[in-house]
Ligand code: NIG
């Protein structure tokens with residue numbers, strides 16, 4: 188294999204996010220910033236990082252010169268999305284804003300079930316193409332790794348179709364897609380049996396297939412009044428653990444209970460947590476469960492945000508993800524949401540950046556990304572500024588002008 192080594196720079200600032208602890212508060216003076224920095228890429232990984240002028244003599248054969256002012260950050264990681272789906276829910280959105288509640292819409296057959304119907308109707312190609320469009324947009328906005336859930340199929344064939352679409356798009360595009368099985372999203376209306384029976388049927392008929400065909404290593408469940416109870420979830424997650432799946436939970440979105448199960452089962456993360464208070468946070472932190480805030484769902488539903496400041500101050504590992512989905516969170520702009528959420532919760536720049544890079548990678552158990560560091564993946568994003576503080580200040584309107592994934596500059600990322 189031929190080795191291609193490239194020095195890229197100089198960047199006004201390299202914000203490495205290296206050396207930060209993985210949980211609890213972070214102050215901005217902990218940020219490692221290399222002024223006039225350069226980054227050396229070899230075989231998709233970071234070979235060296237430092238001052239451009241110090242690297243230049245050893246790596247002068249191939250230099251990608253950066254002429255203007257740019258600040259470099261690690262590529263973003265969106266640790267929670269539902270971007271594989273058919274249809275749209277613009278009608279639901281309008282209804283909600285006219286006063287009909289999310290749960291009421293769901294009870295009347297709209298909501299998640301509407302997307303299930305449209306997703307079942309789409310064939311594998313159509314589903315993959317729609318997913319690819321959204322994944323491309325994310326990549327152009329700096330998201331180099333993106334988790335994607337199933338959960339709009341809700342029968343064996345359709346859940347498998349969704350996970351296959353995710354696998355196809357992961358192979359087709361440069362962005363890394365991490366699949367999660369959310370067959371336990373809600374009990375499908377056409378399943379004849381109780382929610383507990385649906386979960387048992389799913390575990391017995393899907394889990395080994397997912398493993399054998401490498402479709403997912405992660406199991407998610409929506410614990411809520413309108414979805415599954417804590418008792419039902421406990422049996423399902425117990426089975427998931429026996430198969431060796433990692434666990435993540437949609438917890439405490441409208442009512443508490445899910446976080447306790449997430450803690451009990453040692454989930455990697457508990458996501459949502461809008462309804463959680465000190466008691467719930469304490470249990471999660473004690474069990475080392477990451478708390479993932481989903482500001483896009485709060486914005487989409489007009490609901491409160493997760494109390495991220497409190498979670499950090501109590502020692503938690505806070506991640507911010509979009510929850511991009513057709514129902515509760517249609518926006519899907521990670522940087523904008525992180526910036527707005529950070530301003531609302533009084534998060535430091537370091538805490539917000541860590542929540543969409545290194546800490547988010549941890550939520551997906553990926554230890555090779557999220558930090559600009561030797562031997563890590565060469566995933567990074569360049570913003571047109573000379574001061575990293577400008578990035579969040581513009582609240583998502585300043586987009587990266589260049590995005591590299593595995594050391595490759597993404598075509599069209601330089602179009603804004
Ligand atoms: O994370 N909370 C449950 N599931 C999704 C919403 C899915 C939908 O409304 O389609 C969420 O918000």
Ligand code: FE
Pocket residue numbers: 267268269437510
């Ligand atoms: Fe979600």
